[in-house]
Amino acid sequence: MRNIKNLDISAYLVIGPENTKGRPVVSIIKDAVEAGFTCIQIRSKVASARELIQLTRQAADVIEETGKSQEVTLLVNDRLDVVLAARSQGIKVDGIHVGQTDIPVNVCREYLGGDLIIGLSARVDQLFDYIKTEDVSQLDYFGVGPLHETSTKPDCGIGEDGKVITRSIDDIAKVAELSSIPVVVGGGVKLADIPTLAQTGAHGFFVVSAVTEADNPKQEATNLVNTWNNYKSKLI
Ligand SMILES: Cc1ncc(COP(=O)(O)OP(=O)(O)O)c(N)n1
Ligand SMILES: Cc1ncsc1CCOP(=O)(O)O
Numbered sequence: 551m552r553n554i555k556n557l558d559i560s561a562y563l564v565i566g567p568e569n570t571k572g573r574p575v576v577s578i579i580k581d582a583v584e585a586g587f588t589c590i591q592i593r594s595k596v597a598s599a600r601e602l603i604q605l606t607r608q609a610a611d612v613i614e615e616t617g618k619s620q621e622v623t624l625l626v627n628d629r630l631d632v633v634l635a636a637r638s639q640g641i642k643v644d645g646i647h648v649g650q651t652d653i654p655v656n657v658c659r660e661y662l663g664g665d666l667i668i669g670l671s672a673r674v675d676q677l678f679d680y681i682k683t684e685d686v687s688q689l690d691y692f693g694v695g696p697l698h699e700t701s702t703k704p705d706c707g708i709g710e711d712g713k714v715i716t717r718s719i720d721d722i723a724k725v726a727e728l729s730s731i732p733v734v735v736g737g738g739v740k741l742a743d744i745p746t747l748a749q750t751g752a753h754g755f756f757v758v759s760a761v762t763e764a765d766n767p768k769q770e771a772t773n774l775v776n777t778w779n780n781y782k783s784k785l786i
């Protein structure tokens with residue numbers, strides 16, 4: 551198994567300009583990082599490559615301003631080209647998150663080298679067998695979900711019959727137990743889900759709208775982080 555120091559996916563924000571109700575992406579990233587979020591993923595299905603590089607730069611800069619560059623992981627969704635371009639411009643971006651129909655993990659690993667982070671969305675169908683048997687030697691974590699259907703990504707969890715499969719808390723506990731790499735859970739996750747999620751054995755939760763659409767993103771991010779940490783510490 552890979553042994554990546556400093557990878558903390560306990561509180562993971564996925565964010566792009568289409569999610570923020572017109573507010574600057576970087577100010578919400580700053581709020582989240584100051585609140586204790588440990589991982590940020592830049593995800594946009596509308597931004598150009600140049601816009602994504604610029605957003606990644608701004609995200610890296612704002613994380614640096616908070617003094618947490620060494621603790622907070624910055625990833626880019628889907629775009630290996632953007633990660634490579636950003637790194638060649640000296641931007642501190644730490645890796646990529648890909649899904650089942652994106653650039654294959656082995657290609658990402660070939661281009662990113664051994665030190666960068668690669669996360670992969672788990673398959674929807676036959677999830678438990680998949681988690682047990684998938685080759686995870688080049689991977690750092692699995693994204694699993696959705697916990698609930700979500701308008702942020704309506705196609706999340708669509709199975710072979712075209713219907714969305716949501717994951718129960720028991721499913722997530724089983725995935726966390728079967729997986730030999732960390733698991734982060736998302737899709738419709740809100741504050742009320744955190745106490746039960748924290749008891750599943752998952753390493754973390756990921757959210758978009760709970761933070762990016764909140765009236766007060768910093769307060770909501772703080773509530774999410776504190777609740778996760780409180781429930782996790784009760785398990786020790
Ligand atoms: C942490 C995390 N988990 C899952 C996803 C979904 O990735 P993917 O299935 O490739 O879908 P898109 O995000 O690309 O629409 C994610 N982004 N992050
Ligand atoms: C990016 C992504 N991947 C799986 S679900 C999802 C969106 C989750 O958004 P929200 O937290 O608003 O439900």
Ligand SMILES: [Mg+2]
Pocket residue numbers: 627628647648649652
């Ligand atoms: Mg993808």
